[in-house]
Amino acid sequence: MQIVTWNVNSVRQRLEHLLAYLKDVHPDVICLQELKCVDEAFPRAEIEALGYNCAVHGQKGFNGVAILSTRPFDVERGLPGDESDVHSRYIEAVIPDEHGATRVGCLYLPNGNPAGTEKYTYKLAWMDRLIRHAQHLLTYEEALVLTGDFNVIPEPQDAKDPSQWMQDALFLPQTRQKFRQLLNLGLTDALRAVSDEAGLYTFWDYQAGAFQRNNGIRIDHALLSGQAADRLASVCIDRSLRAAEKPSDHVPLRITLN
DNA sequence: ATGACTTGCGCGGCAAGA
Numbered sequence: 289m290q291i292v293t294w295n296v297n298s299v300r301q302r303l304e305h306l307l308a309y310l311k312d313v314h315p316d317v318i319c320l321q322e323l324k325c326v327d328e329a330f331p332r333a334e335i336e337a338l339g340y341n342c343a344v345h346g347q348k349g350f351n352g353v354a355i356l357s358t359r360p361f362d363v364e365r366g367l368p369g370d371e372s373d374v375h376s377r378y379i380e381a382v383i384p385d386e387h388g389a390t391r392v393g394c395l396y397l398p399n400g401n402p403a404g405t406e407k408y409t410y411k412l413a414w415m416d417r418l419i420r421h422a423q424h425l426l427t428y429e430e431a432l433v434l435t436g437d438f439n440v441i442p443e444p445q446d447a448k449d450p451s452q453w454m455q456d457a458l459f460l461p462q463t464r465q466k467f468r469q470l471l472n473l474g475l476t477d478a479l480r481a482v483s484d485e486a487g488l489y490t491f492w493d494y495q496a497g498a499f500q501r502n503n504g505i506r507i508d509h510a511l512l513s514g515q516a517a518d519r520l521a522s523v524c525i526d527r528s529l530r531a532a533e534k535p536s537d538h539v540p541l542r543i544t545l546n
Numbered sequence: 547a548t549g550a551c552t553t554g555c556g557c558g559g560c561a562a563g564a
Contacts, residue, residue, distance in 0.1 A: 297563085298554080301552085322553095322563085324554065348554085348555090349553090349554050349561090350553085350561090350562065350563080399562080401562095401563080401564065439563095439564070453564090456564075457564085491564070493550090493551075493564065494550090494551035494552055495550040495551050495552095496549080496550050498551095505564080
């Protein structure tokens with residue numbers, strides 16, 4: 289079973305790339321972030337024509353997440369814990385498979401910049417809610433994959449130039465501490481389960497030739513419960529997509545579970 | 547030292563991203 293996460297930075301701008309990816313790779317499940325459109329504007333027909341079921345949690349202008357799956361599934365929209373939060377940043381699916389089911393949480397964690405503002409407060413509060421929700425989901429003792437754009441650089445080796453990120457909401461000690469809290473619930477960072485290499489990134493800024501200089505960061509992640517980690521066969525960053533015409537600034541992260 | 551892209555909204559430059 290292949291499960292992908294990809295921040296597409298506007299699903300309508302990236303539709304041709306997305307359709308080509310679905311045709312080429314044909315993942316069982318793909319989690320999308322930064323749709324930047326409302327549900328009604330999501331290109332559902334084109335995606336369904338390739339054999340995918342779509343669950344969309346959109347928002348006008350920014351944010352927006354979706355889960356696409358070849359198999360039909362049950363879905364929940366929104367991250368529990370704050371009724372007043374109107375950002376569309378979380379959607380969750382239970383996908384039946386040969387092991388019973390795999391639960392997939394697709395998330396777009398707030399950026400949080402600039403630090404020292406209400407934006408950073410919101411990020412930390414959102415991370416606390418994610419920790420609480422993960423804690424709850426882990427009590428089910430089933431295969432769980434929490435995947436998406438975490439906007440967290442976990443360790444110095446996850447950035448080409450860590451010194452450039454010291455004051456950034458993606459790399460501040462409090463941000464990394466909360467990410468470790470999440471891992472310490474018993475989740476496995478899929479990429480780090482298969483490789484300790486430096487230089488493995490999922491995002492490169494559009495500016496100043498960042499991709500050409502491999503000036504990237506690893507901020508898109510897949511975190512696995514024990515039941516999912518036991519089935520982990522491989523992890524791949526599809527970095528060639530960053531070299532396409534009009535690319536997203538993120539590339540897909542793809543895991544395979546037996 | 548600074549600015550450097552891209553997108554949505556909507557038609558003029560911002561906000562937001564990371």
